[in-house]
Amino acid sequence: xxxxxxxxxxxxxxxxxxxxxxxxxxxxxxxxxxxxxxxxxxxxxxxxxxxxxxxxxxxxxxxxxxxxxxxxxxxxxxxxxxxxxxxxxxxxxxxxxxxxxxxxxxxxxxxxxxxxxxxxxxxxxxxxxxxxxxxxxxxxxxxxxxxxxxxxxxxxxxxxxxxxxxxxxxxxxxxx
Amino acid sequence: xxxxxxxxxxxxxxxxxxxxxxxxxxxxxxxxxxxxxxxxxxxxxxxxxxxxxxxxxxxxxxxxxxxxxxxxxxxxxxxxxxxxxxxxxxxxxxxxxxxxxxxxxxxxxxxxxxxxxxxxxxxxxxxxxxxxxxxxxxxxxxxxxxxxxxxxxxxxxxxxxxxxxxxxxxxxxxxxxxxxxxxxxxxxxxxxxxxxxxxxxxxxxxxxxxxxxxxxxxxxxxxxxxxxxxxxxxxxxxxxxxxxxxxxxxxxxxxxxxxxxxxxxxxxxxxxxxxxxxxxxxxxxxxxxxxxxxxxxxxxxxxxxxxxxxxxxxxxxxxxxxxxxxxxxxxxxxxxxxxxxxxxxxxxxxxxxxxxxxxxxxxxxxxxxxxxxxxxxxxxxxxxxxxxxxxxxxxxxxxxxxxxxxxxxxxxxxxxxxxxxxxxxxxxxxxxxxxxxxxxxxxxxxxxxxxxxxxxxxxxxxxxxxxxxxxxxxxxxxxxxxxxxxxxxxxxxxxxxxxxxxxxxxxxxxxxxxx
Numbered sequence: 001x002x003x004x005x006x007x008x009x010x011x012x013x014x015x016x017x018x019x020x021x022x023x024x025x026x027x028x029x030x031x032x033x034x035x036x037x038x039x040x041x042x043x044x045x046x047x048x049x050x051x052x053x054x055x056x057x058x059x060x061x062x063x064x065x066x067x068x069x070x071x072x073x074x075x076x077x078x079x080x081x082x083x084x085x086x087x088x089x090x091x092x093x094x095x096x097x098x099x100x101x102x103x104x105x106x107x108x109x110x111x112x113x114x115x116x117x118x119x120x121x122x123x124x125x126x127x128x129x130x131x132x133x134x135x136x137x138x139x140x141x142x143x144x145x146x147x148x149x150x151x152x153x154x155x156x157x158x159x160x161x162x163x164x165x166x167x168x169x170x171x172x173x174x175x176x
Numbered sequence: 177x178x179x180x181x182x183x184x185x186x187x188x189x190x191x192x193x194x195x196x197x198x199x200x201x202x203x204x205x206x207x208x209x210x211x212x213x214x215x216x217x218x219x220x221x222x223x224x225x226x227x228x229x230x231x232x233x234x235x236x237x238x239x240x241x242x243x244x245x246x247x248x249x250x251x252x253x254x255x256x257x258x259x260x261x262x263x264x265x266x267x268x269x270x271x272x273x274x275x276x277x278x279x280x281x282x283x284x285x286x287x288x289x290x291x292x293x294x295x296x297x298x299x300x301x302x303x304x305x306x307x308x309x310x311x312x313x314x315x316x317x318x319x320x321x322x323x324x325x326x327x328x329x330x331x332x333x334x335x336x337x338x339x340x341x342x343x344x345x346x347x348x349x350x351x352x353x354x355x356x357x358x359x360x361x362x363x364x365x366x367x368x369x370x371x372x373x374x375x376x377x378x379x380x381x382x383x384x385x386x387x388x389x390x391x392x393x394x395x396x397x398x399x400x401x402x403x404x405x406x407x408x409x410x411x412x413x414x415x416x417x418x419x420x421x422x423x424x425x426x427x428x429x430x431x432x433x434x435x436x437x438x439x440x441x442x443x444x445x446x447x448x449x450x451x452x453x454x455x456x457x458x459x460x461x462x463x464x465x466x467x468x469x470x471x472x473x474x475x476x477x478x479x480x481x482x483x484x485x486x487x488x489x490x491x492x493x494x495x496x497x498x499x500x501x502x503x504x505x506x507x508x509x510x511x512x513x514x515x516x517x518x519x520x521x522x523x524x525x526x527x528x529x530x531x532x533x534x535x536x537x538x539x540x541x542x543x544x545x546x547x548x549x550x551x552x553x554x555x556x557x558x559x560x561x562x563x564x565x566x567x568x569x570x571x572x573x574x575x576x577x578x579x580x581x582x583x584x585x586x587x588x589x590x591x592x593x594x595x596x597x598x599x600x601x602x603x604x605x606x607x608x609x610x611x612x613x614x615x616x617x618x619x620x621x622x623x624x625x626x627x628x629x630x631x632x633x634x635x636x637x638x639x640x641x642x643x644x645x646x647x648x649x650x651x652x653x654x655x656x657x658x659x660x661x662x663x664x665x666x667x668x669x670x671x672x673x674x675x676x677x678x679x680x681x682x683x684x685x686x687x688x689x690x691x
Binding site for chain 1: 286287288291353363364372373375378379381382386613614617
């Protein structure tokens, strides 16, 4: 089983991409709403919302990572595991990006144009599939993806402790 | 269709088990239990956004409330009852705390009562002698109930008796942290189908909600509801189902836990105004209402034709609700529940369709949005009593305490209502206000205040960017449509009321800074 999983360093790099994308969205949403909350919530209460938001990010990012790792276990090694950093990063960006476009379209157009809301995320997914297919042929794409995932690892030095501390805090609030 | 959800089932079962235990041991009732026999139950029904100005009970031209009118024949009827605010948070907080908005500080959309004052609430003051149950379909009112959670014995989830839930995760999923769960989920993580500008904080949760919203049930179209099922944008529901659920609760679970105080805060007739087909189109005739010019502080710019259309739909929903509530009351009466129960019918705020504005929570504080119904039927009451003096919904708490034989603390800012020991005071001043853009932690400098005294109403708009402070004065009896601004004509009344209002605001701000 363990042999079917990618190397730890590769997992960390891909996880960093996932976590940064989720946290980036959440932090922008948080800042978007902060001015409204300042009217009615005190700083402690705003921190509680932030803590829950970070725990949600933690769960979201682990969910996507688990899906990718499950893919490594189930699929032939050459399709994902052997080139996990590149393919995992492209898949993460494609999947999370399509969710961003999906939700962003609703924010732009509402839910009434249901069919249109699906087009943009589908295009993102098709683009991801195309890049995924071509990634092995274009060294430039590979370098870009590897460079990106390598650089965002530094954000894990912030996000990982934040995820752990806020998880402990949220568990404490709900158990005590 | 959800009839009983998990939490409700567990609580109802616990209540039934407790009831069975005490029932079996009735011969061993303690002295204190014996003293409880004879204490009346108190049932409070709050209909969200029900303006007294739209009820035929109070003389509205359309026959919207034949059943409430019938109920009023054996009730105390308050004709000039006003909410503390013009939207849920402020109005409900005033009702449940007996405090004016500038004291309780639940000023903002989805705001909370001052954290130092959460012990000052109806449920706490009723004490453990009463079984205290609370249920609201309004999530903003539920935030307040969650603040009072430790004083409530049974707090039903908002989605009880509802048909369709828009979001996968609800505040009740965090029962230990329900007060903050609203802000975490509804206000942050979840997708807001009704408000695309809201920025959902969780991509996965929002995507799940969006897939659900795009599903086949999204429009909740039913042949019974031509405009769609009633919804509070988080849950879709039918008033018949909600009232049937409450009916069963009262007759089964609560009957074992007397005396009880039960607070039911229903979403209807809040918008969207989705009445059943039997009530759709029943008020097609136009009302002879004067057109009112758009107000400079109005947040909307609806043309007169649209305002009349919204008004018609709102009236239809009130008529629909009235029919359901009439059926519900009849059932309670036949079940003899009302023999030992006070029934209170009121609202948290009104609704308006004029001056370009539709709805409530606006900078405008005209009577349609603050004037609310209040009817109180005592057990066995056979005749009607009418009261015309000005009363406020901060008066409800001391009146309920009086009914229950409880001590009334000095800090309460309301008075006992006439008919229950209070006097009809023609010189009484009440102060509804709207300060949704003013920080709850700051003195109030940006708000609309009203001072209602006798037949007069003074409105004061202050702190609105790009506008000078502005006063308006109306004689509500001679000019119920509030068209003739007397502020520069009736100088004596205007200056004395202005002085009183400014002094009251100054005192409130001073007291707040001293806390």
